[in-house]
Amino acid sequence: MNKSELIEHIAEKADISKAAAARALEALIGGVKSTLKKGDSVSLVGFGTFAVTKRAARSGRNPRTGAVIKIKSSKVPKFRPGKALKDSLN
Secondary structure, three states, rough: OOOOHHHHHHHHHHHHHHHHHHHHHHHHHHHHHHHHHOOOOOOOOOOOEEEEEEEOOEEEEEOOOOOOEEEEOOOEEEEEEEEEHHHHHO
């Protein structure tokens, strides 16, 4: 499912227009992004938790030349599914 299919699904299930569904989805994504940017986590009970973790600096290899390169440390988003989501899949 891509973004436009998700918007259609939201519009159908919530009985709202696609434009309203698109605005709602954009608001949700924007809220999650801004919260993660602050370093906080977003917990949706029954669905899961979005959080930011730090990835340490490390050395890697350039696949073309085989030369060793340094990879900087970075922050990466993580998603941990909730129990209800896991249970619904099994």
